[in-house]
Amino acid sequence: MLRATLKRLVTIVPTLIGVVVVTFLLTRVLPGDPAAYFAGPTADAASIEQIRKSLGLDQSLPQQFLRYLGDLARGDLGNALSTGQPVLKEIASRLPASAELTLSALALSILIAVPLGILAAVKEGSWIDHLCRVVTTAGVSLPVFFTGVLFVCIFYYRLGWAPAPVGRLDLYSVAPPHVTGFFLIDSLLAGDFDTFRATVAQLILPASTMALFALAPIARMTRASMLSVLSSEFIRTARASGLNSRTVILRYAFRNAMLPVVTTLGMVFSFLLGANVLVEKVFAWPGIGSFAVEALIQSDYAPVQGFVLAMALLYVALNLMIDLAYGVIDPRVRLEA
Amino acid sequence: MTALLDVKALTVEFATRRGTVQAVKTVDLEVAKGETVGIVGESGSGKSVTSYAVMRILDRAGRIAGGSVAFSGLDLKGATEAQMTDIRGREISMIFQNPRMALNPIRKVGRQIEDVLRRHAQAGSMDARAKAIEMLEQVKIARPEERYHAYPFELSGGMCQRIVIALALACRPQLLIADEPTTGLDVTTQKAVMDLVTELTRARGMSTILITHDLGLAAAYCDKVVVMKKGEVVETAAARDVFAAPKHDYTQKLMCATPRPGSTLRGLLPAEVAAAPNPPAAVSGEVLLKVQNLVKEYPRQGVTKSGAQMFGRGAAQEPEKPFRAVDGISFEIRRGESLGLVGESGCGKSTTSMMVMRLLDPTSGNITLGGDDIGAIQAKSFASSPHRRRIQMVFQDPTDSLNPRFTASRAIADPLMRMGALKGAGAVRARCEQLANLVGLPLDLLDRFPHQMSGGQKARVGIARAIALDPELVILDEPTAALDVSVQAVVLNLLDDLKAKLGMSYLFVSHDLHVVRLLCDRVIVMRQGAIVEQGSSQDVLEAPKADYTRELISAIPHPPG
Numbered sequence: 044m045l046r047a048t049l050k051r052l053v054t055i056v057p058t059l060i061g062v063v064v065v066t067f068l069l070t071r072v073l074p075g076d077p078a079a080y081f082a083g084p085t086a087d088a089a090s091i092e093q094i095r096k097s098l099g100l101d102q103s104l105p106q107q108f109l110r111y112l113g114d115l116a117r118g119d120l121g122n123a124l125s126t127g128q129p130v131l132k133e134i135a136s137r138l139p140a141s142a143e144l145t146l147s148a149l150a151l152s153i154l155i156a157v158p159l160g161i162l163a164a165v166k167e168g169s170w171i172d173h174l175c176r177v178v179t180t181a182g183v184s185l186p187v188f189f190t191g192v193l194f195v196c197i198f199y200y201r202l203g204w205a206p207a208p209v210g211r212l213d214l215y216s217v218a219p220p221h222v223t224g225f226f227l228i229d230s231l232l233a234g235d236f237d238t239f240r241a242t243v244a245q246l247i248l249p250a251s252t253m254a255l256f257a258l259a260p261i262a263r264m265t266r267a268s269m270l271s272v273l274s275s276e277f278i279r280t281a282r283a284s285g286l287n288s289r290t291v292i293l294r295y296a297f298r299n300a301m302l303p304v305v306t307t308l309g310m311v312f313s314f315l316l317g318a319n320v321l322v323e324k325v326f327a328w329p330g331i332g333s334f335a336v337e338a339l340i341q342s343d344y345a346p347v348q349g350f351v352l353a354m355a356l357l358y359v360a361l362n363l364m365i366d367l368a369y370g371v372i373d374p375r376v377r378l379e380a
Numbered sequence: 381m382t383a384l385l386d387v388k389a390l391t392v393e394f395a396t397r398r399g400t401v402q403a404v405k406t407v408d409l410e411v412a413k414g415e416t417v418g419i420v421g422e423s424g425s426g427k428s429v430t431s432y433a434v435m436r437i438l439d440r441a442g443r444i445a446g447g448s449v450a451f452s453g454l455d456l457k458g459a460t461e462a463q464m465t466d467i468r469g470r471e472i473s474m475i476f477q478n479p480r481m482a483l484n485p486i487r488k489v490g491r492q493i494e495d496v497l498r499r500h501a502q503a504g505s506m507d508a509r510a511k512a513i514e515m516l517e518q519v520k521i522a523r524p525e526e527r528y529h530a531y532p533f534e535l536s537g538g539m540c541q542r543i544v545i546a547l548a549l550a551c552r553p554q555l556l557i558a559d560e561p562t563t564g565l566d567v568t569t570q571k572a573v574m575d576l577v578t579e580l581t582r583a584r585g586m587s588t589i590l591i592t593h594d595l596g597l598a599a600a601y602c603d604k605v606v607v608m609k610k611g612e613v614v615e616t617a618a619a620r621d622v623f624a625a626p627k628h629d630y631t632q633k634l635m636c637a638t639p640r641p642g643s644t645l646r647g648l649l650p651a652e653v654a655a656a657p658n659p660p661a662a663v664s665g666e667v668l669l670k671v672q673n674l675v676k677e678y679p680r681q682g683v684t685k686s687g688a689q690m691f692g693r694g695a696a697q698e699p700e701k702p703f704r705a706v707d708g709i710s711f712e713i714r715r716g717e718s719l720g721l722v723g724e725s726g727c728g729k730s731t732t733s734m735m736v737m738r739l740l741d742p743t744s745g746n747i748t749l750g751g752d753d754i755g756a757i758q759a760k761s762f763a764s765s766p767h768r769r770r771i772q773m774v775f776q777d778p779t780d781s782l783n784p785r786f787t788a789s790r791a792i793a794d795p796l797m798r799m800g801a802l803k804g805a806g807a808v809r810a811r812c813e814q815l816a817n818l819v820g821l822p823l824d825l826l827d828r829f830p831h832q833m834s835g836g837q838k839a840r841v842g843i844a845r846a847i848a849l850d851p852e853l854v855i856l857d858e859p860t861a862a863l864d865v866s867v868q869a870v871v872l873n874l875l876d877d878l879k880a881k882l883g884m885s886y887l888f889v890s891h892d893l894h895v896v897r898l899l900c901d902r903v904i905v906m907r908q909g910a911i912v913e914q915g916s917s918q919d920v921l922e923a924p925k926a927d928y929t930r931e932l933i934s935a936i937p938h939p940p941g
Contacts, residue, residue: 167440276481282437283476284496284547285469294495295484373486374531 051366055359062355067111069351070344071104080342098344111348120352121345123338130349134331138353139224140211141323141330145315147227147246148253149308156258157304160265164273165292175262182259187318191252191325198248206244208326216241249326253318257311264307268300275299301372309365313358382453384587385411385434385472385555390447392426392433403429405611406447411555416581416588418602418619420595420634422864423835426611427591431557435472436464452554470500473548475577477560479541483532489543490516490528493550500551515546519576537725538569542576549580556581557589562597566724566891567935574601574937593864595638599623600937607631637869639894640938641921645876648869648898658880668885669713669736669853674745676731676909677702705731707909708745713853718879718886720896720917722932723906732906733855733889737773738762750852769799772846776858778838782830788837789826792816792844799849815844818881819874836867840874847878856888860895872899893933897921905929 078095079086086094095101099110114121120130163175185193198205206213211226216238219229227246230238272278273296281291320332331350338346369376392404404426411417419427432438434449436456449456451472459467476482484492493512497503503511509528516524519542532540541561548556558577562570578601581588592598598605598619605622607615607630615628626632637648646657679702706728713719721729734740736747738759747755754767762768772795775781782791789812802808816823819840830838839859846854856875860868876899879886890896896903897917904914905926913926924930 276476276478277484279437280474280476280482280544280547281484281495283435283468283474284499285465285467285473286495286499287465290495290499295487299484299486375485375533 047370048367051363055363058359059356062352062359063112063115064108066348066351066355067108070348071107073339073342073347076342120349123346124343125338125341125346130345133334133346134349134353136224137329137331137334140328141316141319141332143211143225143227144246144249144322144328144330145253145312145319147250148257148315149312151250152254152257152261152311153308155254156261157265159258160262160304161269161292161297163262163266164269167270172266175266179259179262182255182257185255186321187252187256188321188325190255191249191322194248194252195325205248206241208248209245210327210329211245212238212241213245249322249328252322252325253315256318257315260307260311260314261304265300265304268303269296272296272300298372302369305365305368305372309361312361316354316357383410384413384415384452385409385589386448386450387430387434388448388450390430390433390449391445392429392438392442393445394439394442396441402445403442403611404433407608407611407613408616409606409613411587411589413554413587414582414585415604416578416590416602418590418592418598418605419608420592420598420605421608422593422634422866424610425608427608428559429611430608431474431559431589431591435468435474435557436461437468466500469496469548469553470502470551471553472555472557473551473553474557474559475541475544475548475561477563479544479561479565480532480535480537482544483540483547485532488529488531489535490530493543493547496547496550502551511550512546515550516543518549518580519543519546521546537565538573541565541569541573545573545577545580549584552584553586555587555589557591559591560593561590563593567932568724570597571935571937594937595623595634595865596640596937607634633866637865638938639892639898641894643894643898645873645898649873658876664715666715667712668715668717668750669887670746670748671712671732671736672710672746673708674706674710674732674735674747675704675708675743676706676728676735676740677704677743679703704909706735706742709904709906709909709911711904711911711914713885713887715852715885716879716883717902718888718900720900720903721887721889721906722891722893722896722903724891724932726908727906728909729889729906730857731909733773733857733887736853736887737771737855738765738768769795769849770852771855772849772851772853773855773857774842774846774859777862778835778842778859779830779862781842782838784830787827787829788816788821788833788841791830791841792826792848795845795848811848812844815848816840818847818878819844834867835863836870839863839867839871843871843874843878847882847884850882851884853885853887856886856890858890859888861890861892868895875899893921893936894938905932 078091078098078100082091082094099107102110118131120134122128123130123133126133159171159175159178163172166172195208199207212218219226219233219235219238222229222232226242227239230236230242278291278296281295286295316332319330320336322328323330323333331353335347335350338350387407387409389406389408390404391402391406394401394403407426407430409417409419409430419430421427429438429442432442433444434456436459438444444457447457451467456464456467483489490509490512493515494503494508497508497511498505513524513528516527521527521539521542527535532543535543556577561577562573565573574597577588590598590602602619605617605619606613607622607628609630615622615626615631617627622631623635626635633650636643636650639648644657646655709732711719721732723729731740735742738754738757741759742755745755746753749767749770752767754762754765757765757767786794789809792812792815793808796802796808796811800808802811812826813823816826821837821840821844825833825837833841842859859875860871863871872895875886878884886899888896888900893903900917902914903917903920905912905920905928907928913920913924913929920929921933924933
């Protein structure tokens with residue numbers, strides 16, 4: 044197992060090299076001249092040229108790439124020209140916000156979708172199966188920005204159940220001392236339950252918005268995968284041995300049905316990171332998505348590069364975790380590794 | 381003596397898209413204590429459904445529509461689901477066909493036995509493991525402590541079936557239902573498994589229901605036999621009587637379709653349809669296929685080897701020899717001759733046929749077809765070689781070897797369109813119809829898809845496709861293994877007729893010596909990649925020289941008479 048893990052870790056290296064090269068090239072082929080943009084509309088050619096030089100944009104591509112690599116090695120992702128802050132610092136402060144939102148949404152959707160999918164498969168054709176179908180269809184057909192606005196409109200504006208969508212905390216709460224950057228965890232670590240409650244209250248609407256979107260693929264995959272496993276022969280053996288339905292469904296069927304579900308989780312997580320950008324805009328969430336979009340509009344290389352790099356690293360880590368989870372679930376995968 | 385299991389007028393219905401279908405019609409079945417009852421029939425006879433109905437594990441679409449099921453005085457038909465889960469595994473248990481699929485693939489086999497023991501309160505958390513290991517010992521699994529931790533994919537088919545038996549007998553039930561327990565296992569494994577079941581059930585005074593399509597198996601192991609056809613019981617009698625003097629026409633037909641010593645190819649068919657036997661094949665002296673010193677090696681994959689390399693101990697050790705799937709075999713097939721290649725799974729017979737078919741590259745050795753060295757052509761480029769059309773293949777599973785989205789005529793036309801010289805759709809269609817007539821496929825079936833045809837019809841399509849280009853050599857890879865005996869009888873006769881008519885040579889790969897004897901002039905018996913015996917079919921079966929051949933022949937159960 045340990046050896047398989049190490050082997051899998053080695054395969055990450057070429058992926059990372061590819062990611063670095065692609066992020067570098069990607070930002071270079073984007074339209075727009077950042078030097079002209081930052082010089083302002085009234086600047087003359089000489090000052091644009093000077094800014095170009097200060098950004099290193101007058102050098103050849105390989106030279107720029109080498110400089111980029113050197114900066115990366117020192118952990119320097121450059122400065123965001125719009126805010127003047129180092130990109131690394133911006134990402135470090137914003138990534139936990141996005142991660143907290145995405146992970147909460149993912150957890151929420153798993154908690155609902157997996158049991159729903161299992162029930163729909165076990166009681167195929169019953170009302171719960173139809174409910175599953177309705178919820179999943181609604182989930183995929185409503186765009187997140189729409190559900191987000193709808194939720195705000197209903198639960199904040201009409202009913203007043205939810206706090207104002209003003210970011211991670213309402214105006215009266217203070218951010219907990221920084222440990223992990225996740226307010227949910229940090230507030231608990233600090234023993235500050237008021238902040239914890241405020242964080243949860245702020246999280247509920249955006250997380251539900253994204254969870255509704257993520258529900259459909261997870262529930263459908265769980266249902267389909269459970270159906271195929273439930274009709275397999277070892278389930279018949281288990282039933283013929285008198286094992287009760289709880290054991291048959293959870294210990295025998297669900298564990299076998301989990302592989303495709305875990306694969307789907309990986310994909311859903313990447314969808315959610317994409318959906319983040321819109322949800323963060325709607326709920327004024329100080330996350331990494333809104334930051335990246337602004338940088339992109341301003342042709343600000345460094346933050347975009349940093350964002351793409353951070354996302355790519357996240358995906359690589361996620362895929363690694365999924366592969367390792369395969370090994371834990373299925374002994375046959377362990378052997379192949 | 382009252383019966384342990386008493387099934388009266390059992391009727392089972394399935395709701396299908398075309399309305400309700402009765403899979404089992406007013407079936408009566410009695411099993412006394414300690415008795416072994418065989419339920420015999422071909423696919424679709426309702427024999428498995430009857431047992432599922434007794435266990436109340438029918439699919440959602442199926443339901444017991446009438447009759448009664450009494451098990452030692454208890455009404456199983458009216459029992460609640462909770463009562464049934466207590467009965468299943470503790471009072472009545474089942475073993476299944478395809479043992480590897482019958483086990484949870486991702487749970488240690490020992491744990492699966494424990495699950496059953498603990499469910500029926502036969503063991504607690506303290507002694508479950510010891511009891512599971514004891515069960516493994518009882519089903520004669522070597523090194524049970526170690527095998528407790530094995531996953532099904534790490535065990536052979538025969539071992540998996542032993543695990544399933546351990547699972548079924550763990551809670552000492554009174555009745556064991558064995559549903560085709562040895563289908564898909566080798567004959568020697570089949571004998572070992574059946575002997576084990578008999579030994580264990582006899583020692584515990586258990587009753588057994590053996591569901592099988594194999595009359596020989598039923599004859600060898602049952603006291604009483606129930607013959608089923610299309611959901612109905614056609615004959616119930618003591619095993620001795622059924623085979624000595626079958627009363628019902630259907631039983632007689634089944635009996636004569638089962639190959640056994642002394643039966644002839646034509647004798648498998650009912651008397652009224654059997655034609656005169658083909659004259660002995662005109663085997664010329666000319667050698668068509670010549671295989672010399674054929675070897676196929678695979679590198680051994682093992683943790684030990686790579687582990688040793690990793691820790692730098694590899695150099696000190698002897699480098700491990702590659703695994704030889706085929707170990708230097710030589711044989712010839714003459715024009716018009718059919719050669720049988722017999723052996724148990726893993727003996728290298730399929731690897732050999734794949735190399736002859738040029739789907740696999742041999743490690744060394746020569747393969748020549750009519751003087752042309754086809755062994756020298758790379759497997760990946762053989763498809764575009766002009767020699768490709770000279771060898772064709774008929775596969776084991778008639779369903780899986782047809783593209784589900786191709787009609788029968790499209791499937792038959794496939795080789796014509798790829799390698800044939802025919803021009804235009806009309807000519808191809810005409811040739812398809814000609815081939816269909818040749819293999820006895822009704823022309824109106826040509827536009828059907830595989831799922832709309834029966835197993836025998838699909839087998840005919842597969843054969844028509846193989847002979848479409850007038851090949852010189854046809855490789856038949858267990859072409860009847862998935863078919864019912866009566867269909868097998870027809871297909872074997874068809875193959876023999878085609879050979880007589882078209883003058884092809886056959887390489888017939890099979891595990892069934894009796895079937896091989898009927899169709900082949902000569903037989904090669906393989907074991908562990910090598911040839912143990914070869915000679916004329918008659919000699920090898922009637923006077924086997926090698927011990928292994930004798931073991932194979934004696935392991936085949938066959939109905940008396």
